[in-house]
Amino acid sequence: MKILSKEQIYAADKATEQAEHIPSFNLMERAGGYAYHYLHQRLQNQPVNIKIFCGTGNNGGDGLVIARNLIENGYSVVTYIVNYSESRSTDFLNALSVLKNSTKNWPQLIKSENDFPEIQPEDLIVDCIFGIGLNRPADSWVQKLFNHINESRAYVLAIDVPSGMAIDQLLKDEVVLKPTVVLTFQTPKLVFFLPQGGKHINSWEVLDIGLDRNYLNSVETKAQLIGKAEAKQMYKPRSKFSHKGTYGHSLIIAGSYGKMGAAILSGKAALSSGSGLVTAYTTRQGMPIMQSAAPEIMVVTDRHNGDFLEEIKFDLQPDVIGIGPGLGMAKTTQDALKNFLKQNESQLVLDADALNMLSENNDLLELLPQFSVLTPHPKELERLIGSWSDDFEKLKKAEAFSDKYKCILVLKDAHTIVVFEGKYYVNNTGNPGMATGGSGDVLTGIITGLIAQQYDPLSASIFGVYLHGRAGDIAINHTGYEGLTAGMIVEFLGQAYLDLFAQESEKK
Ligand SMILES: NC(=O)C1=CN([C@@H]2O[C@H](COP(=O)(O)OP(=O)(O)OC[C@H]3O[C@@H](n4cnc5c(N)ncnc54)[C@H](OP(=O)(O)O)[C@@H]3O)[C@@H](O)[C@H]2O)[C@@H](O)CC1
Ligand SMILES: Nc1ncnc2c1ncn2[C@@H]1O[C@H](COP(=O)(O)OP(=O)(O)O)[C@@H](O)[C@H]1O
Numbered sequence: 001m002k003i004l005s006k007e008q009i010y011a012a013d014k015a016t017e018q019a020e021h022i023p024s025f026n027l028m029e030r031a032g033g034y035a036y037h038y039l040h041q042r043l044q045n046q047p048v049n050i051k052i053f054c055g056t057g058n059n060g061g062d063g064l065v066i067a068r069n070l071i072e073n074g075y076s077v078v079t080y081i082v083n084y085s086e087s088r089s090t091d092f093l094n095a096l097s098v099l100k101n102s103t104k105n106w107p108q109l110i111k112s113e114n115d116f117p118e119i120q121p122e123d124l125i126v127d128c129i130f131g132i133g134l135n136r137p138a139d140s141w142v143q144k145l146f147n148h149i150n151e152s153r154a155y156v157l158a159i160d161v162p163s164g165m166a167i168d169q170l171l172k173d174e175v176v177l178k179p180t181v182v183l184t185f186q187t188p189k190l191v192f193f194l195p196q197g198g199k200h201i202n203s204w205e206v207l208d209i210g211l212d213r214n215y216l217n218s219v220e221t222k223a224q225l226i227g228k229a230e231a232k233q234m235y236k237p238r239s240k241f242s243h244k245g246t247y248g249h250s251l252i253i254a255g256s257y258g259k260m261g262a263a264i265l266s267g268k269a270a271l272s273s274g275s276g277l278v279t280a281y282t283t284r285q286g287m288p289i290m291q292s293a294a295p296e297i298m299v300v301t302d303r304h305n306g307d308f309l310e311e312i313k314f315d316l317q318p319d320v321i322g323i324g325p326g327l328g329m330a331k332t333t334q335d336a337l338k339n340f341l342k343q344n345e346s347q348l349v350l351d352a353d354a355l356n357m358l359s360e361n362n363d364l365l366e367l368l369p370q371f372s373v374l375t376p377h378p379k380e381l382e383r384l385i386g387s388w389s390d391d392f393e394k395l396k397k398a399e400a401f402s403d404k405y406k407c408i409l410v411l412k413d414a415h416t417i418v419v420f421e422g423k424y425y426v427n428n429t430g431n432p433g434m435a436t437g438g439s440g441d442v443l444t445g446i447i448t449g450l451i452a453q454q455y456d457p458l459s460a461s462i463f464g465v466y467l468h469g470r471a472g473d474i475a476i477n478h479t480g481y482e483g484l485t486a487g488m489i490v491e492f493l494g495q496a497y498l499d500l501f502a503q504e505s506e507k508k
């Protein structure tokens with residue numbers, strides 16, 4: 001699903017008005033009308049007290065349209081206008097005049113803290129104070145209103161965007177009216193998926209307000225949300241007369257004393273993602289551990305007998321190499337990595353200590369083959385690209401890094417974002433149960449295994465991140481968040497594949 005920027009949303013508005021030859025107020029009527037239907041379908045005329053807080057721009061105008069529809073259909077509604085500015089948008093004024101002409105239930109003005117109404121936990125709040133137009137921190141009395149509503153513990157439906165949250169920047173000391181659900185128009189907003197904005201959002205839904213299809217189909221967006229529909233399109237079906245050679249050979253270079261689990265998890269994940277063959281390259285001490293933990297995985301070791309890899313040399317021609325999990329940061333391993341990168345020609349997936357070693361020896365980055373996949377978690381990313389002032393700057397810096405080294409950056413987080421050639425692929429699977437040791441090692445194995453099967457490195461990254469999260473989502477139905485372990489993500493990978501083609505009704 002495309003994620004439009006603020007400018008693109010305004011442009012889509014204009015394109016719709018032109019294509020349909022309608023004034024902008026019709027679009028507000030439509031958006032507010034659909035939002036009313038959303039509420040009505042769920043409320044079914046239950047006697048709930050609805051308090052609608054409107055700003056003085058178009059988000060406020062939407063609120064007035066919603067209020068009028070609710071009032072006309074017999075709901076108990078109090079409408080407030082939060083007077084954060086003396087100026088009113090034209091369509092806000094249009095909506096106000098239609099409301100005033102159709103009911104005697106007129107809005108009340110809130111100009112300061114003295115005007116705040118009491119809010120009961122049973123009330124239903126509709127937040128239409130600020131939408132995508134917020135471009136600076138709200139006045140402190142308005143922020144106090146946000147907090148006043150937050151403290152009430154009432155159910156809050158935010159229209160388009162939670163008030164207080166800017167969609168294209170992180171505002172200083174941002175105070176947000178925390179929604180129970182965000183009903184967002186036409187396109188999810190990128191900020192919903194970034195840690196600093198996303199932390200305010202429990203749940204969001206897109207409301208199709210019928211913006212111009214031609215515009216939406218043709219517009220190129222920087223960001224895209226990856227769900228089942230997108231993942232399904234990437235899937236490569238297997239052919240009947242295939243054999244293990246068809247699905248490639250993955251080499252996993254991982255593990256050290258006390259960290260053999262990382263090699264096992266990555267190797268098993270590569271296998272379960274479908275790699276035809278998997279070999280692990282690890283320390284000699286690791287040989288019996290690998291062989292007993294995973295008989296399907298072949299093992300090659302270095303010639304030494306140390307706790308850490310001292311040499312990375314092998315007589316194999318893998319299709320792809322996943323390197324890093326559990327390697328440690330020993331000087332000898334760093335030298336081994338450097339020598340390995342100097343002569344390597346295979347496609348690479350780099351994670352964990354391989355990334356940390358690259359951060360400490362920046363010149364090694366020049367040795368990476370084009371389209372290498374790097375999968376840092378936030379700390380590893382910081383070591384690679386330096387710190388950032390907010391999530392938007394993080395994305396910009398990641399983009400510059402990816403351009404400079406022609407690599408695919410997989411920014412692991414609650415919503416992992418794959419960054420490549422100026423585009424952001426935002427993952428929409430996964431859950432907090434996956435915040436457990438080893439789950440990143442599993443992702444490395446999955447992406448490696450997909451490249452072995454001839455997924456191009458970008459598709460392998462996007463599809464791999466999706467499958468990893470989906471396996472975790474299916475697993476928690478059996479384990480709960482706390483009970484989920486990284487090994488279970490591997491065990492449920494097959495289910496994540498099956499789920500791509502499961503009918504909705506078959507879903508557990
Ligand atoms: N295509 C769609 O999706 C459709 C969208 N629609 C709706 O329009 C909404 C966007 O409306 P909007 O542009 O009028 O902006 P909104 O958020 O109401 O803010 C109002 C104004 O407040 C101002 N302002 C900013 N920060 C401020 C601050 N801290 N303190 C005080 N003032 C501040 C700023 O004006 P400024 O003062 O900068 O000139 C801003 O313009 C959108 O979210 C959706 O609900 C539908 O109606 C139709 C289809
Ligand atoms: N709250 C969360 N929601 C969704 N996914 C998560 C969450 N926390 C962690 N993950 C995922 O789990 C993995 C953790 O990776 P990483 O930190 O490298 O783990 P490890 O180093 O233990 O293998 C990443 O793919 C990340 O996206």
Ligand SMILES: [K+]
Pocket residue numbers: 059127128129130131158159160161162163
């Ligand atoms: K809002």
